[in-house]
Amino acid sequence: MAQKIFRIEGMHCASCAYKIEKSIKKIKGIREASVNFATKKAYVELDENKVNEDNDIIKAVSMAGGYKAFSENPEEKIIENKEEDPEIKEMNEARKRMAYSWIFALPIGIIMILDMVTSLKIPYLDYVFIIFAIPVLFVFGWKTYVSGVKSARYMAFNMDFLIFLGTFIAFLTGLLKFVLPIENYAAIGAMIMAFHLTGRYIEAKARGRASQAIKKLLMLGAKYANIIVNGREKQILTSEIKIGDLMIIRPGEKIPTDGLVVKGESAVDESMVSGESLPVEKKKNSKVIGATINQDGVLYVKAEKIGKDTFLSQIIKLVEEAQGSKIPIQEFANKVTSYFVPVVIAITVLTFFVWLSFPEVMKSLASYFSFIPWINLNAGTITLALFASIAVLVIACPCALGLATPTALMVGSGLGAEKGILIRRGEAIQTMKNVRIIVFDKTGTITKGKPELTDLIVIASGKKGKLDERQVLQLAASAESASEHPLAKAIVNAAKKQKIRLVNVARFKILRGRGAQAIMKGKKVLIGNRKLMHENNINIERFEADMQKLEGQGKTAMAVVFASKAIGIIAVADTLKEDSVSAISELKKMGFKTIIMTGDNERTAKAIAKKAGIDDVLADVLPEEKAKKIKQLQKQAMVVMVGDGINDAPALKQSNVGIAIGTGTDIAIESGDIILVKGNLQGVVSSIRLSRETFKKIKQNLFWAFFYNVVAIPLAFTGLLHPIIAEIAMAVSSVSVVTNANLLRRKKNKI
Numbered sequence: 091m092a093q094k095i096f097r098i099e100g101m102h103c104a105s106c107a108y109k110i111e112k113s114i115k116k117i118k119g120i121r122e123a124s125v126n127f128a129t130k131k132a133y134v135e136l137d138e139n140k141v142n143e144d145n146d147i148i149k150a151v152s153m154a155g156g157y158k159a160f161s162e163n164p165e166e167k168i169i170e171n172k173e174e175d176p177e178i179k180e181m182n183e184a185r186k187r188m189a190y191s192w193i194f195a196l197p198i199g200i201i202m203i204l205d206m207v208t209s210l211k212i213p214y215l216d217y218v219f220i221i222f223a224i225p226v227l228f229v230f231g232w233k234t235y236v237s238g239v240k241s242a243r244y245m246a247f248n249m250d251f252l253i254f255l256g257t258f259i260a261f262l263t264g265l266l267k268f269v270l271p272i273e274n275y276a277a278i279g280a281m282i283m284a285f286h287l288t289g290r291y292i293e294a295k296a297r298g299r300a301s302q303a304i305k306k307l308l309m310l311g312a313k314y315a316n317i318i319v320n321g322r323e324k325q326i327l328t329s330e331i332k333i334g335d336l337m338i339i340r341p342g343e344k345i346p347t348d349g350l351v352v353k354g355e356s357a358v359d360e361s362m363v364s365g366e367s368l369p370v371e372k373k374k375n376s377k378v379i380g381a382t383i384n385q386d387g388v389l390y391v392k393a394e395k396i397g398k399d400t401f402l403s404q405i406i407k408l409v410e411e412a413q414g415s416k417i418p419i420q421e422f423a424n425k426v427t428s429y430f431v432p433v434v435i436a437i438t439v440l441t442f443f444v445w446l447s448f449p450e451v452m453k454s455l456a457s458y459f460s461f462i463p464w465i466n467l468n469a470g471t472i473t474l475a476l477f478a479s480i481a482v483l484v485i486a487c488p489c490a491l492g493l494a495t496p497t498a499l500m501v502g503s504g505l506g507a508e509k510g511i512l513i514r515r516g517e518a519i520q521t522m523k524n525v526r527i528i529v530f531d532k533t534g535t536i537t538k539g540k541p542e543l544t545d546l547i548v549i550a551s552g553k554k555g556k557l558d559e560r561q562v563l564q565l566a567a568s569a570e571s572a573s574e575h576p577l578a579k580a581i582v583n584a585a586k587k588q589k590i591r592l593v594n595v596a597r598f599k600i601l602r603g604r605g606a607q608a609i610m611k612g613k614k615v616l617i618g619n620r621k622l623m624h625e626n627n628i629n630i631e632r633f634e635a636d637m638q639k640l641e642g643q644g645k646t647a648m649a650v651v652f653a654s655k656a657i658g659i660i661a662v663a664d665t666l667k668e669d670s671v672s673a674i675s676e677l678k679k680m681g682f683k684t685i686i687m688t689g690d691n692e693r694t695a696k697a698i699a700k701k702a703g704i705d706d707v708l709a710d711v712l713p714e715e716k717a718k719k720i721k722q723l724q725k726q727a728m729v730v731m732v733g734d735g736i737n738d739a740p741a742l743k744q745s746n747v748g749i750a751i752g753t754g755t756d757i758a759i760e761s762g763d764i765i766l767v768k769g770n771l772q773g774v775v776s777s778i779r780l781s782r783e784t785f786k787k788i789k790q791n792l793f794w795a796f797f798y799n800v801v802a803i804p805l806a807f808t809g810l811l812h813p814i815i816a817e818i819a820m821a822v823s824s825v826s827v828v829t830n831a832n833l834l835r836r837k838k839n840k841i
Contacts, residue, residue, distance in 0.1 A: 096132040096147060098125065100157040100237055106248045113154035117146055126496050132159065155248060156240035184291040188284075191230040194222045195284035198277045216274045220264045223280035227257055231283040247431040255438075256483035256813065257283050263476060273473040275480065275813075282484055282817040289821025311381045311402055315346035318390075335393045339384045347380040348395040356387030405512060405767075417495065417520045419788060426491060434486040434803075438479050441807050445475035452478075456809045464812040474809060481806035485816035490798060490823040494791030497831035502784030505838060510767035511777045518747045518763035519788075522781035525747060526727035528677060528774070529708075529720065532688035532695065534734045535751055536674075536702055536771065537664040541576050543584035544645055545661035549633050560590055562658035566650045568593040569608040569615040573600060577646060580662045581617075605648060616651035617660070623649055628656055644697030666701055673771035674703045680778065683727075687711050687719060687741075716741035732774055749774055779841045787834050791827045798823045 101107055107127040114123040114132065119140025125132045134147060141147070144161045151159035198219060201212060212218065228235070231253075238254030241247050257279040264276030315328050318336040328346045331337070336352070339345050345358070357369035360382045369385055372378060378391055381402045397403065445452050449471045456465055469477070503513045513519065533539050546559050567585035570578035571592050585592065595608035595615070604625070605618015616626060620637075623630045628651055630637070636659055640647040645663040649656050674684055686699045687708040695709040708719055717740035723729050724746070731738065731745035742748030742762050750762030751769055764781075766773035802819060805811045811819075 092136060092138050094134050094136065094144070094147070094161065096134065096144075096151070096159040096161055098130050098132055098151060098157055098159055100155070100240075101125075101127055101130055101248075106155060106157065106241075110151050110154040110157060113150045114147055117141060117150055120147075127493065129496065129500065153244065155244045156237075181291070181294045184287070184294045187230045187233070188287045188291040191226045191280075191284040191287050194226050195280050198222050198280050202277055202281075216264060216267060216276075219274055219277040219280075220261075223261055223264070223276040226280040226283050227261055230287060231257065234283070234286065247435065249431065252431060252434060252483045252486060253283070253286050255435075256480045257286075259476065259483075260480055260813070270472070271470055272476065273469060275476065278480070278813050281814045282480075285814065285817045285821055286484075289817075289824060292821070292825045312344035312346040316340075329397075331393050331396050333393055333396060337391045337393060339389045339391060341384055341386050341388070343384055345378050345380055345382050345384060345389075345391065347393050348400045349378055349380075349391040349393045351376045351378060351389055352392050353390035354388050356389050357385045358389075359383040359385055405507065417499070417517045417788070419495065419520055419792065430486070430491070434482065437486075437803065437807065438482045441482050442475045442479040444807075445478055445809070446471060449474065452809065459810055462810065464815075465809065477813070478807060478809040480813045481809070481811045481816045482803060484813055485802045485806045485811060485820055486799060490795035490827045491792070493824060493827045493831075494795050495788050497828050498784055498787040498791055498834065501831045501834045502780060502787070505835060505841065506777070506780050508838075509776060509780075509841065511773060511780055512765040512767065513763075513777075513780075514765055515763045519781045519785050521728065521746050521763075522730070522778060523785055524728045525730050526681070526683060527685065527723055528682045528730045528732060529685045529687050529723065529741075529745070530704070530771075531716075531731075531733035531738050531741075532686055532698060533664060534769070535732055536666060536670050536686065536698065536704075538667055539664065539734075541580040541646075541662045541664045543580050543660065544663045544665065545640055545647075545659070547633070547636055547659040549636075549656060549658055557657055559658075560588065562650055562660075563588065564590050564593065565610065565615055565652055565657070566617050566660055568595055568610060569598070569617050570606060571595070572598040572608075573606055575600070575606075577648075577662045578606065581660060610652075613653040614651075617648055619648060623651070623656075626651070626654070628654070630656065633659055641693055642697060644694045644701065646694075666698070667770050669770045669772045670702050673775050676775045677778075678703070678705070680775075682730075685723070687716060714740070717744040720744045730774075732771075749777060776841050779837075783834060783837045783841065787831055791830055794830070795823065795827055 098107075098110060101110070107125040110132060111123050111125040114120055114125075114134060117136075119137040120134060121137065122135040123132060124134075132147075132151070136147075148159045148161075151157050201215070201218065205212065205215065234250045235254050235258075237248065238250035238252075241251050260275035260279030260282065263272055264274040264279075266272060267274045312328050314325055315331050315335075316323055316325050316338050317331070318324075318338060323338060331347050337346055337349065341356070351372050351374055353374065355371070355373045358372050358378060359369050360379060372389060377394075378389070379401045380395075395401070398407075452474070453467050457467060459465060460467065467474075499516050499519070502519065503516075506513050530536050543563075546563060548557055548559060548562055563581070563585050567582045567590065570581050572595070573579075582592075593610055595610045598606065598608040600606050601618060601622060604622035605616065607614060607616050607618075609615070616622060616628070620630060628649065630649060633649070633656065637647040637649075640659070640661040643661075643663075645661040647659055647661045650658045650660055677684060683706070684704045685706045685708060686695060686702070686704045688695050688698075689709075689711055692707065692709040695707045698704075699707045711719055716738060720729055720731055720741050721744055724744075728746040730747045730749060731741045732749045732751060733742055734751055738750075742750060747764065748762040749764045749766060751766050751771075751773070764777050766777065798819075802811070802816070806816055
């Protein structure tokens with residue numbers, strides 16, 4: 091299966107997106123299609139063996155209502171010129187249409203007001219209204235007309251069709267007035283179109299701000315790279331870099347692509363990855379990430395990943411996926427919008443015939459509000475019927491419903507990306523509100539995943555008196571220096587930190603499951619567990635209590651023996667991350683039950699759980715059993731699984747929401763619903779807060795969108811809304827939904 095992204099032109103309401111979606115899904119070989127009205131993109135999963143041509147999808151998009159589709163590859167696109175950005179281009183065009191339309195509509199508005207509030211009689215007023223309305227409707231509003239008529243031709247009626255009907259019928263009244271006893275609404279039609287174009291511009295501007303996360307990410311990448319070729323420096327485009335190229339990055343320059351430092355030392359600003367402002371020290375063999383900024387030293391970096399495989403491209407892909415994903419609450423809104431325009435047309439026709447058939451009844455209802463300036467019950471029946479019908483056409487707004495969910499999701503996913511929280515599947519935002527249990531993997535999630543020396547107890551004396559800690563550590567580290575075991579590395583690293591010189595050893599041997607042995611200064615050195623001590627007849631009874639105490643603290647205790655004499659105890663532990671205790675505490679305050687799930691023994695697991703403040707323990711769990719444990723817990727409540735995203739992949743998939751923790755380029759892209767770039771647990775707290783705040787905005791948006799239409803359409807039906815006021819209200823409803831979504835940014839510091 092492959093995923094392709096298409097930019098869609100011509101969508102003007104949520105029902106457009108729904109129809110395009112249905113049309114694409116009819117193609118054989120399409121697994122899933124999601125069309126996002128807010129981003130104006132289609133995300134299509136397909137079987138490349140069955141769907142070979144993009145043209146099939148482009149044709150299906152056109153058949154849905156005359157829309158245009160363009161294949162897009164966001165992973166390799168860099169915005170070099172803001173004017174080339176389709177959204178910027180669309181916004182500029184919308185601004186021009188709005189500005190030019192008001193050149194003609196504003197005089198119309200002034201004349202209308204003067205005509206209503208003064209006794210001034212302007213000659214040839216009907217002609218003036220018609221002449222001024224023509225450029226507004228048929229020049230600057232032409233694109234709306236073409237879209238509306240095209241949608242009717244394909245029987246896929248959209249919002250533009252409602253505007254077309256309302257304004258064109260209003261314009262026709264100006265012509266028909268010369269032969270029929272009706273009012274001239276041509277001026278009203280022009281004003282409606284001007285307000286409609288204004289709303290489109292404001293909406294495009296607000297929507298552009300909501301989707302700026304992708305633009306920011308795209309613009310992070312370096313445009314050029316300096317590489318060493320045959321001993322000489324050469325500047326090339328970043329897109330021309332090949333794996334293995336040696337790049338030179340000077341202070342202040344962006345690192346062109348992911349790679350490995352082969353020479354030099356410097357600090358690198360990785361805030362675009364982790365959200366942390368403090369720079370990260372880099373030296374030989376350190377990994378660096380493309381688009382991060384070199385600060386104070388020259389680095390020579392070998393390119394390891396290019397194009398779509400880079401970390402930045404993976405993040406862009408994730409944010410795109412999040413913005414294109416659908417969440418359950420949106421399905422209802424989609425169904426409503428798909429029937430919206432036909433229902434509005436039916437209500438419009440009903441309105442017209444009700445006013446024609448029962449004029450006195452409708453007038454008596456409207457008479458209670460006769461104080462409203464535009465209610466003129468002395469007008470003819472046809473005029474009143476047209477007045478109410480046009481208002482119904484232009485007041486109804488599926489746009490607000492369609493924008494409610496995706497705009498909030500766009501802002502939320504963008505805000506998360508800035509903080510190193512990547513929402514891979516939007517449905518996780520809604521699911522999160524029902525979660526009650528959070529399960530944590532231990533190693534690399536709650537703990538650092540890197541064992542460290544925590545305790546060293548001297549228990550014997552040498553010829554010159556009692557041995558000191560440095561001597562015991564020297565013997566242990568020297569014996570373990572040839573081992574690759576994580577516990578051995580922890581002991582050796584501790585000796586290096588204290589600048590202890592290691593002694594050469596002979597006949598080093600790893601004793602699986604017990605420890606290691608070596609010959610040093612002609613004498614045997616042992617370091618290991620009780621089993622190893624028993625095998626070599628080493629009496630450990632006198633320090634058994636110390637070992638049990640250390641193990642009760644979640645540490646691995648090992649005895650150190652030199653010349654058949656125990657000289658000390660060394661304890662190594664995978665220590666808690668700095669923020670584990672505070673993060674667990676916050677999660678418990680938020681009402682979650684916390685559980686640790688690990689393959690370690692129960693004593694160690696309970697010790698770690700106690701330190702971290704975790705409620706319950708699932709110990710001795712094999713990797714293949716983790717998913718089964720999650721399934722059992724799901725019988726109690728909905729579950730979040732937090733793990734490294736690789737070994738815990740089955741459990742992450744089984745859980746209701748999987749949160750994958752990773753760092754840098756090792757992030758596990760495919761395993762979690764939410765991915766945390768930073769390797770700490772505070773990100774779990776932040777992701778839950780972000781999900782809750784985003785879903786809150788979605789609910790607010792949907793409420794106001796439904797509320798607006800439920801209230802506005804009946805008012806228009808009864809003739810209480812002036813068509814111009816109705817169009818203003820319609821435009822405001824869409825803009826308010828997008829603006830409310832953007833208010834989510836105010837929660838940035840609380841997430």
